Amino acid sequence: MRLQLPKRLPDVSFSIIKTAESKTLEAFFYSGGSWTTARVGAHSAILVRHPLGAFLFDTGLGNNVDEQFQENMPFWLKPFMAYQKFGSAQVLLAEEVKKNPIRTIILSHLHWDHASGINDFPDAEVWTTRQEYDWAMGPGAPEGRYIQSQFSGKEVKWRFIQFEQVPYENFEQSLDVFRDGSVVLVPLPGHAPGAIGMFVNLRSGKRLFAAGDTTWTLEGFQLPAHKFWISSLLVDHDKRETEQAILKVRRLMQEYPQMLIVPTHDEKAQGNIGFFPRFFR
């Protein structure tokens, strides 16, 4: 059954903020990718402007990423995780936030490349799931994925996302953030235990689904395919659950071919939509 979007949606817009990128072979991004074609990965955040307040979905790489990376990334992982910076969301959005302050950061999950900029927005409330928080703060949080100093400070204003038993598209639970149908969060565990995805429904009828790191590229949903097996071993929490998440997003794509599906690191898919300062409404 196709979802009926509310007739009156608020004036919401979004923009993709590319904070950094990394270049490697396509084969490392998804299983079946080319070993001869270079592919760019992006470290992006999504800025959503809503009449009730602007928020970031993920932070990309923050102001202190170099120190965070140098001090916490195991040496053998450094070459895999290397990046070139463009600027943190805080720097790139300096003018924008004067008009529309960031009140909230919603994280797809707490991996280092998504949580890096939390401390750049000290006034923002930080949303994640309890499950993701407990795992990320606990002794079992895998090195190279989580950097606890990014979010262990007492000053971080946490809010735990409470999903409701309200089905949304092909998800059993959801949270309608503003209660107006414009921004809807859904559980998307697999890559990380408490990972989430986000729908943004615009007045124009355009729709976005931010898929976090379930796959790194759209091809992962199209084929479908996991990340390259070594990449998956390094970063995915639960491969079976990740596969279920991939298939869920794939079904969504088939149902809504016009929907803009955005994996956090797919520079090509994001470039086709356009980067900040371009806004989608």
Ligand SMILES: [Zn+2]
């Ligand atoms: Zn990531």
